[in-house]
Amino acid sequence: KGGQEDKEIPFAKPNSLTKVYAVASGKGGVGKSSVTVNLAAAMADLGHKVGVVDADIYGHSVPRMLGVSGHPTKVEDMIMPPTSHGIKVISVGMFTQGNQPVVWRGPMLHRALQQFLSDVFWGDLDILLMDLPPGTGDIAISVAQLLPSAEILVVTTPQQAAAEVAERAGAISGQTHQRVAGVIENMSYFVTPGTGERTHLFGEGGGQRVADGLTQSLGAQVPLLGQVPLDMRLRESSDEGQPLVLSEPSTDASQVLSGIAGDL
Numbered sequence: 572k573g574g575q576e577d578k579e580i581p582f583a584k585p586n587s588l589t590k591v592y593a594v595a596s597g598k599g600g601v602g603k604s605s606v607t608v609n610l611a612a613a614m615a616d617l618g619h620k621v622g623v624v625d626a627d628i629y630g631h632s633v634p635r636m637l638g639v640s641g642h643p644t645k646v647e648d649m650i651m652p653p654t655s656h657g658i659k660v661i662s663v664g665m666f667t668q669g670n671q672p673v674v675w676r677g678p679m680l681h682r683a684l685q686q687f688l689s690d691v692f693w694g695d696l697d698i699l700l701m702d703l704p705p706g707t708g709d710i711a712i713s714v715a716q717l718l719p720s721a722e723i724l725v726v727t728t729p730q731q732a733a734a735e736v737a738e739r740a741g742a743i744s745g746q747t748h749q750r751v752a753g754v755i756e757n758m759s760y761f762v763t764p765g766t767g768e769r770t771h772l773f774g775e776g777g778g779q780r781v782a783d784g785l786t787q788s789l790g791a792q793v794p795l796l797g798q799v800p801l802d803m804r805l806r807e808s809s810d811e812g813q814p815l816v817l818s819e820p821s822t823d824a825s826q827v828l829s830g831i832a833g834d835l
């Protein structure tokens with residue numbers, strides 16, 4: 572055989588023991604990547620074998636947020652992913668030159684995703700998290716085709732406008748027949764240091780609205796999994812490549828994220 576046919580995707584086999592979660596959002600900048608890396612770190616901290624696919628072609632930031640310094644290496648015909656905090660990571664950013672924007676079109680993205688899933692040596696993973704680009708684009712449909720059993724996690728802010736877009740992103744799973752594992756509301760409130768007063772900078776209720784809307788449109792229970800507060804340390808820790816759940820596990824944001832990781 573010419574060796575040209577596609578390799579199998581191990582996670583797509585019926586007997587695969589790996590849970591796959593695709594993390595989706597409607598808009599960019601709502602904290603989808605921050606949530607992904609902190610969930611991954613919390614899951615690894617619980618002793619799970621975790622991998623992350625950074626498929627956010629426009630905003631691939633997972634390697635920086637996880638402090639990945641290495642590059643993928645090739646061993647025979649497999650790609651060995653770099654590891655950080657015990658998490659195996661592969662990113663579209665690892666296959667571009669410098670900080671060049673990725674201008675791949677749909678079919679190329681599909682190919683890249685397929686290779687990330689089939690040609691990367693993941694080993695026996697308990698959990699694979701996929702950071703999708705924002706919106707209901709080609710990648711979400713590719714994930715559904717390549718890994719029909721992947722479950723969707725929807726990240727939104729409390730804001731009405733963001734929630735509407737997030738609900739659309741989640742609703743695509745109705746067409747692809749994927750399960751939505753739940754909604755995570757990020758940037759839910761800010762706690763004033765000293766007084767402990769909560770300020771809802773971006774409004775309230777967006778996460779619950781998305782969960783309720785999806786529950787109704789999909790005809791299956793979609794829970795609100797948690798509300799992550801705004802915390803400057805979450806951004807700082809991401810910038811430093813040290814997920815907050817590991818560097819400052821006692822913060823409210825870490826507690827919420829670790830709680831969600833434990834429930835999944």
Ligand code: ADP
Nearest residue numbers: 599600601602603604605758800801802805806
């Ligand atoms: P997305 O992946 O949705 O584009 P990011 O995870 O890149 O969003 O987050 C956007 C920016 O907001 C980043 O600078 C990140 O550090 C910051 N951020 C995300 N969540 C929070 C939060 N709960 N508190 C403070 N900053 C946050």
